[in-house]
Amino acid sequence: MDKPQEVEKKIGQLQNRQKILLNRKRSEEHRARTHRLIALSRLPGATELAEKAQNARNGGSLFGEQRTYTPWPVSCALPGAVASYGRDGG
Numbered sequence: 760m761d762k763p764q765e766v767e768k769k770i771g772q773l774q775n776r777q778k779i780l781l782n783r784k785r786s787e788e789h790r791a792r793t794h795r796l797i798a799l800s801r802l803p804g805a806t807e808l809a810e811k812a813q814n815a816r817n818g819g820s821l822f823g824e825q826r827t828y829t830p831w832p833v834s835c836a837l838p839g840a841v842a843s844y845g846r847d848g849g
Contacts, residue, residue: 799805
């Protein structure tokens with residue numbers, strides 16, 4: 760083999776090694792994050808807080824207040840905005 764081919768081969772090997780190491784690091788971080796979440800879920804009150812957070816994601820509020828909705832799109836309240844009410848724009 761001549762020199763340029765050896766260099767190309769070595770570069771490819773090093774790039775593959777870098778990918779392997781990055782994947783290993785990512786997996787270890789994911790594993791550590793999972794263990795932290797499991798530990799946090801065992802704390803007192805964690806279940807109730809998780810339920811409140813899920814309700815907030817589903818449209819409720821974390822602290823029990825009701826969200827208020829406007830009967831028109833928010834863009835209608837902006838000067839010069841044009842609202843669309845459906846796929847056909849009508």
